[in-house]
Amino acid sequence: MKKICISILLTIFCFLNGNAQELIDLPIAPRVDTTDAEVQAVFKLWQKHLSNHPDQIYDNPYWSEQQKEKWHDYDISRRWTYGYELANGMNLHDAFGLKPRVLSIEKRDSVYAIKTLYAPSNLKNSQEIYSIQRVFAGRENGEWKLFSVLPILTEKWKRKQVGDIQYIYPPNHKFDKNEAQDSANFVKELANKFEITLSEPINYYLAQNFVEMAKISGLNYAWDGNDGRGYPKNNQVFVGTGSESYPHELVHTIFKDYELDPFVDEGLATYYGDIGQKSFDQLVQSIAQKITSNKSLTLSKVLTGQRISSKIYYVSGAVLIKAAEEKGGPEAVKKFLKKASSEEGIHQAMNQVLGVSKDEANSFWRQKVQEYGT
Ligand SMILES: [Zn+2]
Numbered sequence: 383m384k385k386i387c388i389s390i391l392l393t394i395f396c397f398l399n400g401n402a403q404e405l406i407d408l409p410i411a412p413r414v415d416t417t418d419a420e421v422q423a424v425f426k427l428w429q430k431h432l433s434n435h436p437d438q439i440y441d442n443p444y445w446s447e448q449q450k451e452k453w454h455d456y457d458i459s460r461r462w463t464y465g466y467e468l469a470n471g472m473n474l475h476d477a478f479g480l481k482p483r484v485l486s487i488e489k490r491d492s493v494y495a496i497k498t499l500y501a502p503s504n505l506k507n508s509q510e511i512y513s514i515q516r517v518f519a520g521r522e523n524g525e526w527k528l529f530s531v532l533p534i535l536t537e538k539w540k541r542k543q544v545g546d547i548q549y550i551y552p553p554n555h556k557f558d559k560n561e562a563q564d565s566a567n568f569v570k571e572l573a574n575k576f577e578i579t580l581s582e583p584i585n586y587y588l589a590q591n592f593v594e595m596a597k598i599s600g601l602n603y604a605w606d607g608n609d610g611r612g613y614p615k616n617n618q619v620f621v622g623t624g625s626e627s628y629p630h631e632l633v634h635t636i637f638k639d640y641e642l643d644p645f646v647d648e649g650l651a652t653y654y655g656d657i658g659q660k661s662f663d664q665l666v667q668s669i670a671q672k673i674t675s676n677k678s679l680t681l682s683k684v685l686t687g688q689r690i691s692s693k694i695y696y697v698s699g700a701v702l703i704k705a706a707e708e709k710g711g712p713e714a715v716k717k718f719l720k721k722a723s724s725e726e727g728i729h730q731a732m733n734q735v736l737g738v739s740k741d742e743a744n745s746f747w748r749q750k751v752q753e754y755g756t
Pocket of ligand 1: 630634647648651
C-alpha cells in the first residue's frame with residue numbers, strides 16, 4: 383500500500399514537474415496586470431503556445447479553430463517572427479539569442495491584444511531588437527484561443543474583385559483600376575499558359591507601405607523591410623508598396639499546387655514575375671559579370687542558398703526556368719516543375735528536360751547566365 387502511495391505521489395510529482403519544464407521562461411513587462419484573472423488566463427495561453435513549436439504549422443490547440451480551418455498558415459505573424467534562415471543555415475533566434483518578452487496584454491473591444499518583444503535577453507549589449515509581434519486572444523466556444531490580427535485590422539478595408547484578384551485595401555487608398563486590370567490580365571494569361579484553374583480569387587492585401595503591411599500581419603515592429611510576401615497555401619498576397627501590381631508574389635500563388643524546391647519556386651516567380659521593379663533581364667545582367675569572374679561559385683553552392691545573396695539565388699533558378707521554356711515552351715517548364723521538388727529532383731529535371739547531366743550542370747548554368755546576361 384505504501385509503495386503504491388509513493389508511486390502515485392511520484393507520478394503526480396513527475397507530471398507537475400514535467401509540465402513545468404515544458405513551459406518556456408516568459409518574462410512579463412510591469413505594464414501587464416497579472417492580478418487580473420483574464421489577463422492571467424491569456425498569458426498562460428500565450429506561454430503554452432510559445433512553448434509548443436510556435437514556428438511550425440500543426441493542429442495547434444491554442445489557436446482559433448475557425449482560423450485554422452480557413453487558412454493553412456493560420457498564424458500570419460509566424461513567418462515574420464520565425465521564418466528567416468541566415469546565410470550560415472542558422473535561424474535568427476538561435477544566432478542572436480532572441481527571447482520573447484510580453485510587453486502588454488490589454489483589452490481591445492471583445493479581445494485581448496498580446497504584444498511580444500523578440501530581442502536578445504541582455505538588452506544592454508544587444509545589437510538588434512528583432513520584432514514586436516501582436517496577436518489577439520478571445521473566447522471561441524467558451525475557450526480562450528489565439529487569433530491572427532488580420533481579419534480584425536482589415537475589417538473596414540474596402541474590397542474589389544478584378545478578374546481572379548480580390549483586392550483588399552484601406553479606405554483612403556485611391557484604387558488604380560488600370561493597374562488592377564493589368565495585374566488581373568497577367569494572372570489570367572499565366573494561368574492559361576500553364577492550364578492552371580484558380581478555384582477562388584487570390585486575396586491581395588494592398589497596404590500603403592511596409593509598416594502597414596507588417597501591422598496587418600501582426601507585427602508592430604519588424605527588423606526586415608520586405609515589401610511583398612505571399613502565403614500561397616492561404617491564397618493570400620501581402621503587398622506594402624501601395625500598388626495593385628506585384629507579379630512576383632502572384633506567380634507564387636498561381637503555382638501553389640506544385641511542390642517545389644525553394645530554389646525553383648523563387649526562380650519561377652523571378653522569371654515570370656521579376657523582383658519588385660527589376661525585370662528578369664535587368665537582374666540577370668546585373669549578376670552575370672559577378673558569376674563569370676567568380677569561378678569558385680558553383681551551381682551546387684548556389685543551390686544550398688547558404689552564403690549566397692538572394693539575388694544570385696533567385697536569378698539562378700530563373701535562368702533554369704528560361705532554359706526549360708526555350709527548350710519546349712510551357713510543356714517543358716511543367717515537366718521541369720513536376721520533378722523539381724528537391725535538389726536531387728532539380729538534377730533529374732535538368733537531365734530529363736534540358737538534357738544536362740549532373741556533371742554538366744554547373745557549366746550549363748554558367749553558360750546560360752552568360753548568354754542571358756550579356
Ligand atoms: Zn518569392
